[in-house]
Amino acid sequence: MSTIDEIFNQSLHVINIGTSKFKEDLDLQGIDTVQVDWQPPAGGNVQLIEALDFFQDNDKVEQANQEAIKRIKEAHPFLIDVDQAVNVIPGMHSKKILHSGPPISWENMAGPMQGAIIGALIFEGLANNETEARALIDAGEIEFDPCHEHSAVGPMAGIVSPSMPVHVIENRTHGNKAYCSVNEGFGKVLRFGAFSDEVIDRLKWLRDVFAPALKKALALTEGIDLKSITAQSLHMGDECHNRNKASTSLFYREIGDYFLQTDIDKQSLREVLRFIQNNEQYFLNLSMPACKSALDAGHGVPYSTVITAMARNGVEFGVRVSGLGEKEWFTAPANFIKGLFFPGYSEEDATRDLGDSAITETMGIGGFAMGGSPAIVQFVGGEVEDAIRYSEQMFDITVSENSNYSLPTLNFSGSAFGIDLRKVIETGILPVINTGMAHKVAGIGQIGAGIVHPPKACFEKGLLRFYEVYGGDGINE
Structure with a gap:
């Protein structure tokens, strides 16, 4: 000694x-x-530590989480139809507007969301201009709801109005459906709050020309297998959130011949095919509802701490937990995105994190799969090593890996999926999301892209509520 x-x-x-x-x-x-x-678990918060201790290594929770991710993994989404929202979305009516993110009132909405709603009311013929649209809203004539609460999702502002065409996705394993609008393409678009004549005319063309043509083509199929396209495109450099070059090309290949078999006139057919061909983000509006249909199948498992939705409305970020209520959101102020700005713009111009597209990360693709999509760093910033590190780090806060969606650059391991509420609080690691940035003023559009994380408070609130619901029912006996 x-x-x-x-x-x-x-x-x-x-x-x-x-x-x-x-x-x-x-x-x-x-x-x-x-x-x-090093930092103490849960940041040293005594209440959170008590909740973590109670649910740590708990058989009921572990079994519930395995059941939730089993349902999510086994889900098999197909694109089966396109139709006007009022005809297919549950609870939709002539004066209801759906939006992205958790619930929010008109007066609290971000500029791009308000602009998109004004555009939707003009598109629907309920108003002729902005003044009339605002008067209609102020009179209480319009009802607002989150897309997520109607089996739907929407990018950025996420606005869905009654006569907008929506993709109809069927999860054939569990029988549930999900819905999403048609991606408008780039430039001045409704999802960023623009409502000029150009925007309204494009929406009318999508409703009156594109959607009927796609409906005819889909009627000749047995459904387009979106799970298969997603798996293939992840091997081709997409992550199916901000990069959809391969997935859109694969979808174009799948649907093209069916368009040619319809009775659509030659000019319309060329317009429709060219629209998909020139819109490399078309598949985003298929990727999102495909993920939604799978995650909804995993919602409602008692005792499960798996996150089944992450969504943002430009003001608040919200999460849902499988073992808690369908309309139970845990929210906190949304963060600002860090990344690359288009020339002439800066952080001062950006709105807070916006859109339902984080449903892709909730599924384990998008930002979680950046390590398999090296080219994405040219869009969101950082280095290839950063993208790989993010993908590897997400295993620290998830239940499992999804072998359906393997990543070649990570030795073909499946992407991390099944975000565990407990692990986020225990480790302090927050889910990574890559996303576009919207200007805070309606109609200006996208001004950049980057990386963002949810506010930790969403998960803290969720865990405390979970403890309130399950902490006293003999779960540890």
């Missing part, structure tokens, strides 16, 4: 845990020091 004198005469090799200030002082003295970044 060493004496005290011998110990103090030895060279020091220090492991510093916590604040790096001590390491900096030791570095100045030339002492060999290793910094270990």
